[in-house]
Amino acid sequence: MARTRTTKKLAQRIDLNYFKRPSASKRAKFWISVVVPVMALAWITGQGLSGNPRIYSSGRMSEAHSVLENQCATCHVQQAGGFSAKAADTACLSCHDGPVHHNDQVKTPECAMCHSEHRGRINISAVSDRACDECHADLKTKTGAPNYAAHIRSLEDGHPQFAALRDGSYDPGTLKLNHAIHMQPIRRSPNGPVVNLECGDCHRPAAVKTNWIYADERYGAAKPSYSEEEEIHLVKANNLTSHAPVTGRELMAPVKFGTACSSCHLLTFDKRFEKGVPHDKPEIIHLFVVKKLRDYIAAHPGDVRVTRDPDRELAGRPILPEARILTPEQWVAERSTEDEHLLWRKTCQECHTLRNVPPGAGNDGAMPASGTTSHALPEVEKSNTVARWMPHARFDHDAHRGFTCVSCHSKAVSSTNAKDILLPGIAICQTCHAPGPDHAESRCSECHTYHDWSERQEVTPKFTLPTIRSTSR
C-alpha cells in the first residue's frame, strides 16, 4: 500500500512555535535592515563633520563656476550654520557685470532666472528659450510699440525672416559682380585656360591664411591709400552691438581685389607698359600713370614725334597734321588723357561705379581725340561691402565648414544682379536647427546675446588663488 499524506500527520510534524525561532534568513533581514540605515546615518554625519559642502548642494556647478564648487559662501549668504538656498544678484554682480538688455524693457529678471546653477557641467550662458520668451512671446516696451517682432517664442515659433531678406531689401554694395558668370567656367584670356571658380577662391574668413589661387602678388602685397573699413557698409542695430569675432573664422572677410580679382582682371592701361595701375584711388592712379609716361618719354625721346593714326580719328573733329612734334610734357598730357580715359571708362567701371567721369572730347564714352588733354578725375563710389548682415545675431562659418557654400547660399549660383542678397533665409537654418535629438541646437542663445556688452562696467577682482583653491567654506 502506498504512502498517504494526511493533514493530521502534516500538523504533527510541524513545530507550532517554528515562527518564534529566529531563522538565518530572518536574522539576516533584521541585521541588514539595521546596519544599512545606520551606515547611511554614519555616512551623512561623516560628510557633515568633514565639512563637505557638496553634500547638501543641489547639483554640480556649471563649467564656468566649477572652481567655486566648494565655495558656497561666494554666492550663498550664510545663515544659522547653513547657506541660504537662493543666491542674490549681488553675488553674481560682484564678479560679472550684467548690462541691461534694452533700456526700454519693462522688466529685468534676476540673474538666476535665466542662468540656472547647480544643473551639472553645463554652459550656464546658454539659457533656455523660455527665459527669452518670458518677454519676447508678448513683447512690450516702456516706449510703446516695439521695433522688433512682438511674438517670438523660439526659432521655430514666431521668429521672423532675417531683416536683411525682408521685402524691399537689397544689397547696398556698389561693386558690379555677376555671381552667375563667375560660377560658370571662365576663359581667363582669349587664349588662356578655362577656370572653374570655387566660392573659397574669393570668399574666406580673415583668419584663413592659405594661398589665394587667383591673386597677383604685387596687388596682394600693396598697401592702398584707402582703408578696408572705409569700404565696409555697417548694418547697424538700434541696440546690442554685434558680437566681435573670436577666432577670425566666423565671418567671411570682404573680398579684396589683390587676392581674388587681380589675376584675371588686369589693370593694364597702355600697350607700352606691362604693369597695370595700382588698385587705388583715381588720384594715385593718375600720378602713377603720369610718372610711368614721364619715365618712358625720358627713356624714349624719339617718341615725341607723333604720327597721325586715321583709325583713331573721329568724324567732325579737326584733322591733325600727318606728323606732330610734341614736347615731352605735351606727350605725357595727351597719353595720360588717353590712358586714363580707358581706365575711367572701361577698366574701373567693369566693377566699380564712378561718378563725375571726365567726358571724352565732346562725346561721352568715346575715346578722346588725339591731341586732347584732360586732368579731371572721377570719384569712385564707396563699395559698401556688407561684411555682416545680422547685427543682432552671431553666426560662425567655421562651425558650418562641413557644408558646401551653395548648400546654404544657393542663390549664388544663379544671381546675375549685384543687388541680390545671397544670405540664406531662416528656413535654411531651421532645416538643421530645431528642437529634438536629431537636430542642432536651436535655443535663442545659440545666435543671440542678452546683455548689451557695449554698456559693460568693469568689476573689481575679489578672489586670490589660495582662496579659490582652498576647500574650506
Add this chain to the structure above:
Amino acid sequence: MRIDKSQRGWAIASLIILAGSTTAYVFSAHESPRGATGGSPLGLLFGSIGFGFMIFAALLGARKRVPVWRIGRAQAWMRGHLWLGLLSLPLILFHGGFHFGGLLTEVLMWLLIITVASGIFGAILQHYLPTIMTRNVPLETIYDEIGHVHSLLREEADRSVEAICGPLGFSKGSPEDSLRAGGFAAMRPVAPVAGSAGSGTAVAAAAEVLVLSEEESAPLRRFYLQEMRPFLEHPKKRGQRLADADKAAAAFAGLRTLLPALAAHAILDDLMEICDEARQLVRQERLHHLLHNWLLVHIPLSLALILLGAIHAVVAFRY
C-alpha cells in the same frame, strides 16, 4: 500578492495621479524659464507627496508587526504599498526635474530607483512564483521546517531499508519514529527484523514483507549507503544522480531488477517517493529564496531612503 483584477481600483487611481502629475510637470517645466526645480512650489509639492507615499509604503512593515490593529485590511495596505510606492518614483523625478542634484540627492535618487526596481522585481516574483510553487512542489511544507522534514525523511528511509536489509545502524526507535516524514502515514506493515532494534516500533508489524538475505539485499544496501543516504543528508549537493528525477527513476528501475522479492519492490517505491519529496523540498527552498531574498535589498535600502529623505527634507525646508 497577484496583480489581478482586484488591483484595478488602485491601478486606475495611480494612473490618474500619474497623468495629473505629468501634466502639471510638463506645463510647469515648459512655462518656467528655469525649468522644473525642486525648490519651486510645484517641485516642493511633488517632493512632499512623493516622500509621503514612501513613508506610507514603509509603514507596511509596521502594519505587519501589529496585525490586530484595526487600521485597514492588510491586503489594502499591501496594494497601497505597491502602487503608492511605485508612484513615488515619478513624483520624485518630477520633484527634481529629472536632475539628480548634489551628493545627498543623488544618493537618494539611486536608493529610490533601486528600491522601486527591487519592489517591482519582487511584485513580479510574487505574481508568478506561487503558481510555479504549487505546480512544482505539491509536497510543499513550511519553509522553516524544511530541515526538520529532511531529517524525518532520512529516518523514514533508514527504517524502510532496515526493514528488509536488516540493521544499518541508523534507526533511533524514538516515539517520534511513529510519525512518518512528510506527513505520510506508513500503511505498509513490515515484518520485524531480528536484531534491528527499534525498527519495529516505527510502523505496525506485519508479515507480508520478508527480510532479505544478506546476499539478496546487497544491491539495495549498497545503493542506499552509497547514494541515497548521502543524497538525503545533503540533497542540495550538486552532481548527485538522485537529485535528477529522470536519473533517479532509472536508478530505481535498475535496482528493481536486482531485488527478487515483490515486497522489496514496494519498499523501493517508498524510497523513490522519499527521494522525490526531498527533491521537491530542495526546489521549494530555491523558490523560497528567490521569492524572499529580494527583500534583503528592498527593506534595508528603503529604510535608508526614508532616513536620508527625512534629512534632505529638513535641510531643504530650513534653507
